[in-house]
Structure formats: structure tokens, C-alpha cells
Amino acid sequence: MLPSDRWRHPFLLFANFFFYGWWDWRFTALLAVVILISYIAGRLIEGASSSRRKYFLMVACALLLGVLGYFKYTNFFLGSLRGLIEQTGGRVAWTTLKIILPAGISFYIFQAISYIVTVYRGKLIAERSIVKLGVYLSFFPHLVAGPIIHAPTFLPQLAKKRIFDAASFVKGARKFALGFLYKAVFADHLAAVVNPIFSTPSTQTPLTLFGGCLGFYGQIYFDFAGYSLMAIGVANLLGYTLPDNFNFPYRATSLVDFWHRWHISLSTWLRDYLYIPLGGNRCSVSRNYMNIIVTMLLGGLWHGASWNYLLWGGVHGVALCINHAWKKVFQSPSVFPKSMSWLLTQAVIFFCWIPFRAATLQDTLLIFQQFGKGFLQLGHLLVNHMPLSPATMAFPWLLVVLPLFFDMAFNGSQRLRECCSIRSTMLFYGMIAIALFVGLLFMPSGTINFIYFQF
Amino acid sequence: MLILIPIIAMLALEFVMPGKKKISARFFLLMLGGVFFLFLLLRSFLPASLVDPEGEAVVRVQSQVQHLLKRKGWQQHPVIILAGSSATQYGVNGLALEQLLVQAGLPVTVLQFSLSGANHFERLFMLRLFLEEIGAEHREELKKVPALLLSEVFDAYDESPLYLFKKEAYTQRAITWFEPTQAWASYQAWRASGKDRDISYWTLWEHFLLNRFAVGSFSSFETPRYNKKIEPFFPLTGTKKTFQYNQAATTFREAEASPRFQELYPGWKSYYQTLFQEMGGTVTSLGFYALPTLEPQRRAYQDAFAAALPAHTTMLGPPSKEFMNSLLDEKNWFDGVHPQRQGAVLVTRWLAQEILEKWTDLIETRWCVDK
Incomplete structure (x- = not known):
């Protein structure tokens, strides 16, 4: 759009900061600090001797994780510690702090770490221009809810001279339209059904709770995949390429498969910068399983500071270990019918979404209790050939x-x-335009935030 | 099954692929712009009753259109149009008012355009839609009978033209009434009033766009029900949780003993000017009514409003001290502004009495800004 490459990056950086500042201008300083830390760390790591490189890497990562920890986890740890002390009969005088969680902090901090570690590993030359590095870390389409872009994927794009690509532009519009339908029509309608159910789980019938959980199973996919598609689409419109973040995750027939299809940028990040450094699978079986569980627990904690997310990550970790063990024991894929594998996988995913969405651990337990009751009631209805209640229908x-x-x-x-x-090229254009209008006509009025904004 | 439409659109986005013809961004943008333009063109011909047939304001208008047209020989009697907000919706029973007037020997048709939280511009929207909906033939007939448009006086809407707009922003209701004419009028009034500075230009512009693109028209996923009927009068029961009747009654009595002066809010005339211009050609007279309230500052405003009106303008109310004293019973009030069912009966009777007493004035005079 701009006449020369010279002004494109400063303009984009300004646009990114303007976008971020629109939400709360005070946090643009935080974003600038993260960019500065990454820039200095990258240059120092590249120029340092091998022993000092590690030192610089550790300091930079500690600083970045310190920022993330302060904003995201301080109150969680203070609250948990307080609860622990009070349960053992002690008393504490402190209360939780008034900390606002900056939008998208988990995403840009992880990108900054990705950049520093990649430079440390020697797979990327430290970026000479702080403006380009700033554009990478703050690129507005994915700034607040991902996808998490790995430095080697994006930074080289900034070095290239931009040539307008009509095909990429129109395909970006298609992705945006699809993401818009996902989010504005499907996810937001599901939110209207799901939110009241999860806000008062104790007053819901088991079947309504099941419907609410099923609704959330769809909502989180349409919401996050919708955002990702819109982010990728906008990046395409600007001439940049972002990798896909979702690949129809509910078609997965195993949990390993699911994590190759769901929030791909996060699972790749966790694999590259956590699982592999922990030892990955090049170690004993028990250590390998421990690495998986630790990775998934931290992945859960990345989503938010709460025991629910830890539970979600932990269960996924254990289930992944079982999945790996199963694959080792039964080498042949035909042991279990594919449809059964799919059903089992999706059931695990479905039940794991419950702690992810429930407000508290108590709510999670309550929902599972209600499910138990529901199974008994359903059995009773089926045995006695009784119809379902009108509210359920x-x-x-x-x-x-x-x-x-x-x-x-x-x-x-x-x-x-x-x-x-x-x-048909003409029909292709027409369908994009029509899909956008269908989205407008069917979207519910009001504003419903993206779920992943809170992370 | 309207859910299938966005599903088909979603599938089409995956299953329709570019053909052999080279992709051209220019051509795509032209096509996108063309579809936008066509949509806006089509939208400009569609009335709100077709785009949002179940909208609260639209449904009320529809029910009043039905009430008028189903009444045999309405063309031979006067028509009274009440335009108000929640005070009218909960306080005046239009049907009962009509019966009371008929029993008193004044055969009239009462049309009640009342909607809780409806600011001046939403009321204007309802009236404009009413004139559209009755059709040209009945509009002409309406011009031939004595038709009285009575507008409710309530200080909050005069003080702030977009009163409650922030609360209702982005709801289907706020989108429905934000048609170009109302949008422009409300923008001007909002700018002139200096109130509600926390509402931005962009918010108003957004609502205009949301209206023009019919955003959310099919968001219920259900086939729209046309001519859905909703009664314009909603009697309230019980007392509002936060309302302390005894305290309100004491404050009211003290204020009545030493009434205070309340200034009219600047720009209060602009809405009535617009109303006069819009409706002047159809209705015979434009008058005002002020309903009972326990809140002293609202009552003071009603007095100020009555005092500021030109001599020949008719206003029903504000209610006398005697009538207000007769209303001082907890069972009559939901809160300081809205009566309960029992109070609404008394308020409706009072309004009927006021109309009967001032009927000649109502018919023969009309409010005019120049006076």
C-alpha cells in the first residue's frame, strides 16, 4: 500500500502500537520494553562467547518470564499461598494486588522468547533493525490472541521486498470471511447459550449442562479458529504469510493427532522451547512421560493462572502419555476401529474442556456430579420409555x-x-462477498470478546 | 432451520475455488464494492418492519396499526396518539383510556406508542413507522379526522437526548431505530446538548452502519414472525427492590410544601420542532402530558415545562396536589416514577378526565415553536 519499503516498517510499527494502545495506551510501554529486551538480548547473544551466550539467554528469558509472571501469576500464587496458610490454621495480612492483565501478553512474550532462543541456537541472525523486530513482536493481526509466530517464519518476510500478490490478497479475504463466520455467527451464538449455563451450573439439569458443555466444545473451536483465520487473512491482505493455527482438530482420532491440529502455533512452541529442552523423547520412557506431563501442565498454566487450567493441562498430559503407551503396546492401527478411536479421543477432549470453561474447581466437580446423576436419570427414562422434558427439547x-x-x-x-x-474465479469472488454479508445478517448484536483475549 | 444459511456460506467458502482465470484483486474489490452497494440500495427500500419485524418498537407500532384498522368506523372519530416512554407504558392503559372516553361520550381511538427507555428519537421512529405502515390511503383518512398527538414530558429525555442509549448500545433495539433520519437528528441533538460525552462520534456512526447493513436481522435463527402482537401497556406488580416508598413519600410531601424552581434543559424544543415538522401534516394538534411522579425534581420540571409553553398550547397535567395526595399509597407505586397496576388504573382515569376537561383546547390549539 505504501509507496516504498523504507516507510512500510515504521508505519506498521506505529499501526501496531496504535492498535495496542487503543485498548490501554499505558501498556504500549510494556510492549516497547519487551521489544527492547529482545533486541538487546539478541544482539548480545550473537556477539558473545559461547559461555556468556547462555548467561545472556537466561537473563533475557528470566526478565521476560518475570514480566509475564508478575502480570499473570502474582495473584494466583499469592491467593494459593494464602489459602494454604489459612487451611493450616495460620493467618496472613496480605491481600491480592490490583493487577490488570495486559491483552495478549502471553503471546508476545512467547514470541520474544522464540526469537531469543532461535538466535541463541544459531538458526537466525539477530535482527539489526529494532523497527523490524518490533514489527514482528507487535504485528497487530495476531498481537492479542495469536497465532504465536516463530521468529524464523516471520522475520525473513520483513527483509524481502514486497510485491503485491493478488492471489494472496483474495485468499486472505476468503480466510477473513471464513473466520468472521466462525466467530461472529457460530461462536457468538454458542456463547449466548453456553455462558448462562456455566454461570449458574447448580441450577441446571444434567442434560442442559451436557448441552452447555457440548456448546462450549464448539464455541471454543469457532471462536479461536475464527480469530486465527481472521488474523491470517488480515496478514495475507497486507502481504504477509502466517502459518495455519488449526486443522479441523475435532477430526482427530488420537490425542497426539489432536495436538497436531489444535492451536498448532502453541503446541509447536511448547515442543520446540519446552518439551525438547526438557529432553523430549530422547530419554527413558518414564522421563519422556514426565516431560510430556510437565509440558502440558505449563501449557495449561500458560492459558491462565488457575487450578482449572492446571487440571486441564495435567489431564491432557496424562492422556497423551496413555496415548503414547497405547501406540507402543498396540503397534498395529487396526486393533481399535477408527470410529472408536475418534469417539474416545473426542470424549477426552470434551471432558477436558469442562475445567477449562468452569469458573472454579467446585463448579467443575459439580458439573461432573450432575453428569453422574444425568446418566442415572437417562437410564431411568430409557427403561420406563418416558419422554424428555420440554425444557430439554x-x-x-x-x-x-x-x-x-x-x-x-x-x-x-x-x-x-x-x-x-x-x-470458478467469479463465483469465488462472489462467495466471499456473500459470506461477509451473511455474517453481518446473522451475527448477534452486542459485543462478545474473543475467548483467547484473556490469555 | 435458518442456521443452514451461514453453514452453506461456510461450506461455499471451502468448496468454491478459483478457476483458470487469473485472480485480480481489482476485480475482486470491484465485485465486493458492487455487492456492498447493491445491498445498501436494497436496504434503503426495505422498511424497518420488514428488516426487524420482531423489534420491540416495530412490534408496538404493528399492534397499534392493527388496533386502528380493526376498529370499525375509526375514520368518523378523533384519534389520540400517545408517544411516551416507560411512564406511559406502565402507567397508562390505552385501551381502558379509550373505553373511559367512549363512556364519557367522546368516541375516540387511542393509539399508544410507549416503550420503556424510548428516547425522543425512538418515539419519532415509531411514529414515522406508523405513518408508513398504515399506508397512503389510511394516512389520508387520518388527516381528515381530528388527530391529537400527545407527547410525554419527562425531564431525563429532555436533559439528555440519548438518555439510556449507552445501556442499550449495540442491542438490536438500538440498531433498529438508528435509521438515517433519526441518526442525524439524534446526532445534532446530542451535540447541541453537551450531555453524554462518554458516547463517542464513532459509536453513533457505528450504529448507523449497523442499521444500514441490517446487522443481526436474522440473529435469532428463527423465521421472522410478522405482525406479532404485543400489548403496549404492561402493568407492574409489587415494589422495586431498591425503592423505599415511605422515604419517597416523605420527600415528596416536603417538596410539595416548598416547591423548587427547575430550569428547562437547553435544546428541549428541538425534538418537538422535528416532531411538529414530521407529524404536522398528518395530525391536527400536538400537545403534551405530564404523568404523576413522586420524584420532586421531575415534578418541578413538569411545572417548568408547563410554564414555558406558549399560552395557546395545551398540556395535560402536571397532576394537581389533591390528585397526587390521593395517589400516596404504597400499593400504587412501583418506584418514584412508575405506578403499579392499581396506580395505573388511577392514572389512566386521571388522564381521561384531563382529556375531557381540556378537549376543546386540545382540538383547537396546537403547539408551535414560533409562538
Whole structure:
């Protein structure tokens, strides 16, 4: 858009800061500090001797994680410590601090770490221009909710001379339109169903709770995948490429498969900068499983400072270990029918979303208790051939099930897309425009935040 | 099954792929712009009753259109149009008012355009939509009968033209009434009033765009029900949790003993000017009414409003001290402004009495800003 490459990056940096400052201008200083730490650390690491490189890396990572820890975890640890002391009969005078969580802090801090570690590993030359590094760390389409872009994927794009690519532009518009439908129509409608159920779980019937959990299972996918698609689409419109963040995760037939399809940028980050440094799978089996669990626990904690997220990460970690063990024991894939693998995998994912969404651990337990009761009631209804209550029938089951089913079964099938697609450039343009309008007509009024903004 | 439309759009985005023809961003943008333009063109011909048939204001208008047209021989009697907010919605039973007037020998049709929280511009929207909905033929008939437009006087809406807008912002209701004419009028009034500075230009502009692009029109995923009927009068029961009747009654009595002076808010005339211009050609007279309230500053404003009106302008109320004293019973009040069901009966009777007493004045005079 701009006439020369010379002003493109300063302009983009200004736009990124303007975008971030629109939410709260005070935190632009924090973003600037993170950029500065990354820039200085990158240059120092590159120029230092091998023994000092590690020192600089550790200091930079400690600083960045310190910033993240202060804003995100201080109150969690203070609160947990207080609870622990009070449970043992002690008394404490402190209260939690009034700390505002800066939007997207987990995302840009992880990107900064990605940059520093990549420079440390010698896979990337430290960026000479603080403006370019700033553009990478604060690039507005993915600044507040990802995807987390790894430095080697994005920084080289900034070095290239930009040539307008019409195909990339229009495909970016298509991705944006698809993301808009995901978020504005499907996720936000599901939010309207899900939020009241999770805010008062004690007053809900087991079947409504099940519907609410199923709704959240769809909502979190449409919400986050929608944001990611819009971010990737906007980046494409500006001439940049961001990697895909989702690949129809609810088609996964194992948990390992799921983590290759869900929030790909985070799972890749955790693999590259946590799991592998911990030893990965090049160690004993027990150590390998420990690495998986630690990685997933920290992955859970990355989402937020709460016991619920830890539980979510922990259960995923254990389930991944079982998945790996299963694969080792039963080498042949035909031991378990694919449909059963899918059902089992999705059931684990479904139940794991409950602590992820519930407000407290107590709510999580309550929901599981209600599920238990529900199974008993359902058995009673089936045995006695009794009809379901009208309130249950009134639940928007179609809204909860249909969009997800069509997206996973049709859009997610490469074979179907190849054999049944219609090829017409004009129609392609028209469908993007129409999809945008359909999104406008069907989106609920009001403002519903992206779920991942809080992380 | 309207959910299938966005699902089909979603599938189309994956299953329609570019053909052999080279992709051209210019052509794509032209097509996108063309579709935008076509949509806006189409939208400008669609009335709000078609775009948002279940909108609160639209439904009320529809029910009043039905009430008017179903009444045999309405063309031979006067028509009274009440335009108000929650005080009218909860305090005046339009049907009962109509019956009381008929019983008193004044055969009229009462149309009640009352909606809780409706500011001047939403009321204007309802009235404008009403004139559209009755159609040209009935509009002409309406011009031939004595038609009285009575506008509720309530200080909060005069003080702040976008009163409660912030609370309702981005709701389907706020989007529905933000049609170009209302948007422009409310923008001017908002700018002139100097109130609600926390509402930004962008918020107003956004609502205008949301309205023009019919955002959320099908967000219920249900086939729109046209001509859905909703009664314009909603009787309230019980007392508001935060309302202390005894305290309110004491404050009211003290204020009545030493009434205070309240100035009219600047720019209060602008809405009535617009109303007069809009409706002047159709209705015979434009008058005002002030409903009972226990809140002293609101009552003081009603007095100030009555005093500021030109001599030949008719205003029903403010209620006399005697009538207000007769209303001083906890069972009559939901809060300081809105009566309960029992209070609404008394308020409706009082309004009928006021209309009967001032009928000649109402018919023969009309409010005019120049006077």
C-alpha cells in the first residue's frame, strides 16, 4: 500500500502500537520494553562467547518470564499461598494486588522468547533493525490472541521486498470471511447459550449442562479458529504469510493427532522451547512421560493462572502419555476401529474442556456430579420409555451440533474438497462477498470478546 | 432451520475455488464494492418492519396499526396518539383510556406508542413507522379526522437526548431505530446538548452502519414472525427492590410544601420542532402530558415545562396536589416514577378526565415553536 519499503516498517510499527494502545495506551510501554529486551538480548547473544551466550539467554528469558509472571501469576500464587496458610490454621495480612492483565501478553512474550532462543541456537541472525523486530513482536493481526509466530517464519518476510500478490490478497479475504463466520455467527451464538449455563451450573439439569458443555466444545473451536483465520487473512491482505493455527482438530482420532491440529502455533512452541529442552523423547520412557506431563501442565498454566487450567493441562498430559503407551503396546492401527478411536479421543477432549470453561474447581466437580446423576436419570427414562422434558427439547441442539458437524465432516475432508469443489474465479469472488454479508445478517448484536483475549 | 444459511456460506467458502482465470484483486474489490452497494440500495427500500419485524418498537407500532384498522368506523372519530416512554407504558392503559372516553361520550381511538427507555428519537421512529405502515390511503383518512398527538414530558429525555442509549448500545433495539433520519437528528441533538460525552462520534456512526447493513436481522435463527402482537401497556406488580416508598413519600410531601424552581434543559424544543415538522401534516394538534411522579425534581420540571409553553398550547397535567395526595399509597407505586397496576388504573382515569376537561383546547390549539 505504501509507496516504498523504507516507510512500510515504521508505519506498521506505529499501526501496531496504535492498535495496542487503543485498548490501554499505558501498556504500549510494556510492549516497547519487551521489544527492547529482545533486541538487546539478541544482539548480545550473537556477539558473545559461547559461555556468556547462555548467561545472556537466561537473563533475557528470566526478565521476560518475570514480566509475564508478575502480570499473570502474582495473584494466583499469592491467593494459593494464602489459602494454604489459612487451611493450616495460620493467618496472613496480605491481600491480592490490583493487577490488570495486559491483552495478549502471553503471546508476545512467547514470541520474544522464540526469537531469543532461535538466535541463541544459531538458526537466525539477530535482527539489526529494532523497527523490524518490533514489527514482528507487535504485528497487530495476531498481537492479542495469536497465532504465536516463530521468529524464523516471520522475520525473513520483513527483509524481502514486497510485491503485491493478488492471489494472496483474495485468499486472505476468503480466510477473513471464513473466520468472521466462525466467530461472529457460530461462536457468538454458542456463547449466548453456553455462558448462562456455566454461570449458574447448580441450577441446571444434567442434560442442559451436557448441552452447555457440548456448546462450549464448539464455541471454543469457532471462536479461536475464527480469530486465527481472521488474523491470517488480515496478514495475507497486507502481504504477509502466517502459518495455519488449526486443522479441523475435532477430526482427530488420537490425542497426539489432536495436538497436531489444535492451536498448532502453541503446541509447536511448547515442543520446540519446552518439551525438547526438557529432553523430549530422547530419554527413558518414564522421563519422556514426565516431560510430556510437565509440558502440558505449563501449557495449561500458560492459558491462565488457575487450578482449572492446571487440571486441564495435567489431564491432557496424562492422556497423551496413555496415548503414547497405547501406540507402543498396540503397534498395529487396526486393533481399535477408527470410529472408536475418534469417539474416545473426542470424549477426552470434551471432558477436558469442562475445567477449562468452569469458573472454579467446585463448579467443575459439580458439573461432573450432575453428569453422574444425568446418566442415572437417562437410564431411568430409557427403561420406563418416558419422554424428555420440554425444557430439554427446547435446547438449541441444532445450533450446537450442525455447524461443527458440517465443518468437520465436509470442510475437513480433503477428499471431499478435491472431488466436489467448484472452480470458478467469479463465483469465488462472489462467495466471499456473500459470506461477509451473511455474517453481518446473522451475527448477534452486542459485543462478545474473543475467548483467547484473556490469555 | 435458518442456521443452514451461514453453514452453506461456510461450506461455499471451502468448496468454491478459483478457476483458470487469473485472480485480480481489482476485480475482486470491484465485485465486493458492487455487492456492498447493491445491498445498501436494497436496504434503503426495505422498511424497518420488514428488516426487524420482531423489534420491540416495530412490534408496538404493528399492534397499534392493527388496533386502528380493526376498529370499525375509526375514520368518523378523533384519534389520540400517545408517544411516551416507560411512564406511559406502565402507567397508562390505552385501551381502558379509550373505553373511559367512549363512556364519557367522546368516541375516540387511542393509539399508544410507549416503550420503556424510548428516547425522543425512538418515539419519532415509531411514529414515522406508523405513518408508513398504515399506508397512503389510511394516512389520508387520518388527516381528515381530528388527530391529537400527545407527547410525554419527562425531564431525563429532555436533559439528555440519548438518555439510556449507552445501556442499550449495540442491542438490536438500538440498531433498529438508528435509521438515517433519526441518526442525524439524534446526532445534532446530542451535540447541541453537551450531555453524554462518554458516547463517542464513532459509536453513533457505528450504529448507523449497523442499521444500514441490517446487522443481526436474522440473529435469532428463527423465521421472522410478522405482525406479532404485543400489548403496549404492561402493568407492574409489587415494589422495586431498591425503592423505599415511605422515604419517597416523605420527600415528596416536603417538596410539595416548598416547591423548587427547575430550569428547562437547553435544546428541549428541538425534538418537538422535528416532531411538529414530521407529524404536522398528518395530525391536527400536538400537545403534551405530564404523568404523576413522586420524584420532586421531575415534578418541578413538569411545572417548568408547563410554564414555558406558549399560552395557546395545551398540556395535560402536571397532576394537581389533591390528585397526587390521593395517589400516596404504597400499593400504587412501583418506584418514584412508575405506578403499579392499581396506580395505573388511577392514572389512566386521571388522564381521561384531563382529556375531557381540556378537549376543546386540545382540538383547537396546537403547539408551535414560533409562538
